[in-house]
Amino acid sequence: MxxxxxxxxxxxxxxxxxxxxxxxxxxxxxxxxxxxxxxxxxxxxxxxxxxxxxxxxxxxxxxxxxxxxxxxxxxxxxxxxxxxxxxxxxxxxxxxxxxxxxxxxxxxxxxxxxxxxxxxxxxxxxxxxxxxxxxxxxxxxxxxxxxxxxxxxxxxxxxPPLEEQQKIAQILSALDDKIENNNLQNKILEETADSIFKEWFVNFNFLDENGLQYFENGGEMEFNEELGIEIPKGWKVGKLGDLSNLMMGLSPKGESYNENKEGIPLLNGAADFNGKLINPTKYTTQPTRICQKNDLIFCIRGTIGNITFADLKYCLGRGVAALTPKKEIYKYIIYQNLEKSIENMTKQAAGSVIKGLSKNDISDLKITIANDEIFLKYHKTVKEIFEKISKNNSENQNLSNLRDLLLPKLMSGEIRLK
Known part of the structure; x- marks a missing residue:
């Protein structure tokens, strides 16, 4: 206009x-x-x-x-x-x-x-x-x-006049409505993936090498003293570190920070995440610890959680860590084990004012480990679910960026609506 x-x-x-x-x-x-x-x-x-x-x-x-x-x-x-x-x-x-x-x-x-x-x-x-x-x-x-x-x-x-306020709110609300719809869809997808995970790795009624449910095919169990429960024969109790490599973040020098998108986007903590969306506020020209695309990244200090997969390379500050699967087929197993354990890990986190997870808290997290044949079958079972979640998250990131770009321009009158 x-x-x-x-x-x-x-x-x-x-x-x-x-x-x-x-x-x-x-x-x-x-x-x-x-x-x-x-x-x-x-x-x-x-x-x-x-x-x-x-x-x-x-x-x-x-x-x-x-x-x-x-x-x-x-x-x-x-x-x-x-x-x-x-x-x-x-x-x-x-x-x-x-x-x-x-x-x-x-x-x-x-x-x-x-x-x-x-x-x-x-x-x-x-x-x-x-x-x-x-x-x-x-x-x-x-x-x-x-x-x-x-x-x-x-x-x-x-x-602005009331009518223009309403039009501005309508435009921005349409973007947030779509984000909320995607979030609702993701919630249902994650609940589906959680149900499958529970069936395979908690109830141990997974699909065996013949494509049959383990117990329906006479699956054998044996008592594990470390967990105090029976687990499938041939499985073992291990650590999250057995399936992944952990990188703890290290904040770069403050003078390297900028908001001009020079260098690599910097993740220091929860302020750089919007739930499972990555929303970096600063960049650094002197990166220290750099994660790779598809690494599992999450906050480890203050607000613990916001677990998501990296969509590109990021510099990890002190409040963020990254897990790199040792094999592609471990990707979703690592995510789901960490997701279901994060609440207990948060309760046990050290720190009187700002709580934080240590390297051992993460790497030593106990998990049940099957053979790679079962992990591959599970990976194929849930891959489509997680790819749809990732697609929705990517769309939400674009919608969020568009909303944040439009918002100040609409509020200042730089962009006018007919």
Whole structure:
């Protein structure tokens, strides 16, 4: 759309837009009433995924205090490292007129009727300018810094007319809707793969060399003292390190960091992941430890997990590790063993303030090991499932990149919609 600009105190903006203070056009922690002692839906910080609009889960708990919200409110994490890691969500999981509560570390944002569109408020809150200003404003002791509510009284933003806000939100929502659909499909695919894994390597009812289920073909079992259970005859108990080579990350020199895409993308930790999507924020011209495409990479400090396959070469910082399968047929076995063990590993992780996994925690993870003939058969069984998951993740990465490219341009008026 042809655009004319005007000069304002925050720079050039479209002539039909206004300059407004964030708190003037958006309600901060709007009043929502709940009765103490009664049960309501609760959204914890762990129910929100990094850089993801959709709330992942909730619990039913007795209300004793905390933030209160309803559908079409935005939950904005105010504490470090949740804010830096991109924990912001749009509430759409409640019934009509239902009110829920959550962590005291949420700031609740809500559009003002006739002034701001609710979904536009969500996308405004995740825009680079708002994120930078709120992160810069954080106060408090190291490791427990928070965004003060007062910062929203000083942030000035360009405000498009309500109808244009709705169109901007519609464009960005269409991209997030597709991402959420792919995530739902991946959830079903992963549950299918998990069921197959359980049948083969927990129940041990795998397909033998004749293509028959092990127990239906008179499969023999023998007691294993190390695990305290019976396992198929000929199998053994080994370690994850028997099937893979581990590379622990090592952060390069800080002066080598840049945001200009010079050198190799750098992964330092959870802030560089969007769940299973890789979203590096910095690059390095002096890489230290470099993983290869298709290596299994995951976070090992602070937020532990985000297990995914590398889509290209990355420099691994101190908060990330990589596993390289010794054979292609071990690829998905390694992934699934690590995936099902990560929760227990997180509980046992060392560190009083920032928890972390050691090299031994990962390499010494006990697993049952079959012969390569069975591993090959399993690899062929689940390969198509994981390739579809990978395809969806790749599409999500492109959609996410497109959304993040469009968002600041739409919010500033650089791109206009008819």
């Amino acid at each position: 042809e655009n004319e600009f005007k000069d304002t105190e925050i720079g050039k903006i479209p002539v039909d837009w206004e300059v407004a203070t964030f708190s003037e056009i958006i309600d901060i922690n709007p009043k929502r009433t709940l009765k103490k002692g009664e049960k309501y839906k609760k959204i914890a910080m762990t129910d929100i995924k990094e850089y993801t609009r959709k709330i992942q889960s909730y619990s039913d708990e007795e209300y004793k205090g905390g933030s209160r919200f309803t559908n079409e409110d935005t939950l904005f994490a105010r504490i470090t490292p949740c804010l830096e890691n991109g924990k912001t969500a749009f509430v759409d999981i409640l019934n009509e007129n239902e009110i829920a509560f959550g962590s005291t570390e949420f700031i609740v944002l809500c559009g003002k009727k006739g002034i701001t569109d609710s979904k536009y408020v969500y996308y405004l809150s995740i825009s680079p300018e708002i994120r930078k200003k709120t992160i810069k404003s954080m106060i408090g002791t190291s490791g427990r810094q928070r965004v003060p509510n007062e910062i929203f009284e000083s942030i000035e933003i360009p405000l």
